[in-house]
Amino acid sequence: MLRAALLAGCAVVPSLAHAQALSVQDAAALRSELEALKAQMQALQARLDKAESGAASAAASAQSATTTAQKAVELANKAGSAPTIKFKGAPEISDGKGWSFKPRGRLLFDAAVVDAPRGIVDRGLGFSNEVRRARLGVEGTIPGGFGYKFEADIATGDAELTDAFLDYKRGGLTVTVGQHNTFQGLEELSSSNDTSFIERAAFTDAFGFERRLGVSAQYQAGPVLAQAGLFTDNAADLSNDENNGVGGDLRLVYAPMLGHSQLHFGVSGHWRDLGDAVTNVRYRQRPLVHTTDTRFIDTNSLGGATKETGYGAEAAVIAGRFHAAGEAFWQTVRRTGAADPTFFGGSVEAGWFLTDDTRSYKGGMFKSMKVKHPLGSGGIGAVQVNARYDRLDLSDGAVIGGVQDGYMASLIWTPVDHIRFMLNYAHMDYTNATVVNAINGDRSYGVDTLAARAQLSF
Known part of the structure; x- marks a missing residue:
């Protein structure tokens, strides 16, 4: 635009010169102005040439930057598709697209x-x-929400199948197919790695959980969790x-x-x-x-059994360092030709x-704790003391299986995540x-036990 304006100005000046006669002085002045104008035009032309050269260089730089960015994106995508490894007690391998694999196990x-x-x-x-336990297995996820x-x-010494299932998760819904827990109660569903005592409450084993x-299916919406399932028998018994x-x-x-x-x-x-x-x-x-395999209370064989019906109630609270929990369970045996006892x-x-x-705590059960100050990192680990009253009554009507009242205390030291040592004392009446x-002939007396455990879980 500047170039066009200057050219137009130069065309006007000669026209004016021909329009009237000029004196020698005016002609000299006009020539001086034309020389000055020519110098300005040359300066402007130089600036325009420099600007055009800079624009071309900028365009080349922009193209180079675009190419570099594209290569960076391609490299990032390739890096994102490469497997990643995280350590959660054991290496967990993930491809970022839904596949993951992690070994798991425990030694107790x-x-x-x-x-x-003495008698x-x-x-x-x-x-x-x-x-007590020596488990080894794997777990992971599959694209589409499966696990x-x-x-x-x-x-x-012989391999005994514990968990073996496939599940599907979408939002708060989880559907599970295979061998898994049957929603018996808080402590039974919580892992044996995380219980407060070496053994769970007496009724969980006595009633064959x-x-x-x-x-099965479960659905969680905020603080509400609903679980339901249909089951046959333990895989070992289905032979x-x-x-x-x-x-x-x-x-x-x-x-x-x-x-x-x-x-x-x-x-x-x-119901079963x-x-x-x-x-x-x-x-x-x-x-x-x-x-020990010794049993001090025992219903002996109850013949004519056709069905089992059980009802449970549970409650717990975790408030900082403190926790409390309680459960109750009633088990009724339906029999043909005999009374139906309830224990x-x-x-x-x-x-x-x-x-x-x-x-x-998560998902309706106690979960593995995280040690805040591990041993070797400036702390001594986590130290916990617990007390429990445990009752199992296997007597009802004509069935006299006995009553066990347990008074228990435990000391737990977790020096680092995944390692735990336990010491339990129990007196049973x-x-x-x-x-x-x-x-x-006296069937009422007291028994004491002292137990210890060393545990590794991952």
């Missing part, structure tokens, strides 16, 4: 002493020890083709926050048709340790961390204990 070594009155002769008393878990226990093959037992389980949980405290309230219902392969049931229990089990406990730690363990 127990030792215990059972001290019973009881049983070689299973005194000192005993065992590998899997497979784990077996080899503590007894176990994983079973089936299909008998006559086993056609089937059951259903339902559990409802309300777990709100009250300030900084986590509350938990739950109820559950359980024993089918053709089972006609007798038996309920009994060890003295709150698993290292009871329950426990209540409270615990306190001596260190600045707290129990973890027995009423109507088994006849085989009677003392000169």
Whole structure:
């Protein structure tokens, strides 16, 4: 535009010169002005040439930057598609597109002493020890919202299937198919890695709580959790083709926050048709340790059994270092040609961390805690003390299986995440204990146990 304007100006000046006669002085002045104008035009032309050269250079630089950015994006995409590894007790491999794989396992070594009155002769008393659990497995996710878990226990020398299932998650919904837990209650659903005592409450073992093959669904919306499932039997028992037992389980949980405290309230219902392969049931229990096979309370075989019905209630609170939990469960056996006895089990406990730690909770169960000040990183780990009252009543009507009242204390040291050491003491008062363990006909007496555990989990 500047160039066009200057050219137009130059065209006007000669026209004016021809329009009238000029004096010598005016002609000299006009020539001087034209020279000055020519110099300005040359200067402007130089500036225009420089601007055009700069624009071309800028355009070239922009193109180069665009190419570099495109290459960076391509490299980032390639890097994003490469597997990543995170360490969560064991390496977890993920491709960022939905696939993941993680080995998992646990080792629990127990030792215990059972001290019973001298009149009881049983070689299973005194000192005993065992590998309580030795599990190894894998878990992970699959694109589309699917997940899997497979784990077996080899503590007894033979592989025993524990979890083996495929699940699907979408929002708050989880659908599970395979062998898994049957929504029995708070402590049974919480991992054995995270319980307050070496063994769970006595009723959970006495009433035969176990994983079973089936299909289940659960849905969580805020503090409300609903769980339901249909199950057959434990995978190990399904080798008998006559086993056609089937059951259903339902559990409802309300777990709100009250300030900084986590509350938990739950109820559950359980029904099981024993089918053709089972006609007798038996309920009994060890003295709150698993290292001995001695049972001081035992219903013996209950014939004519056709169905089992159970009802449970549970409550818990976690408030900083403090926690408390309690459960109650009623188990009824339906029988043909005999009365239908109802047995009871329950426990209540409270615990306190001596260190600045707290129990973890998620999805209607206790979860693995995170040590705030691990050993070796300026702290001593987490130290917790717990107390519990545990009751199991296996007597009703004509069935006299006995009553076990347990008074328990535990000390737990978790030096770092995934490692735990436990020390348990329990005193049990027995009423109507088994006849085989009677003392000169007296079936009421006390038994003490002291147990310890070393634990690794990942």
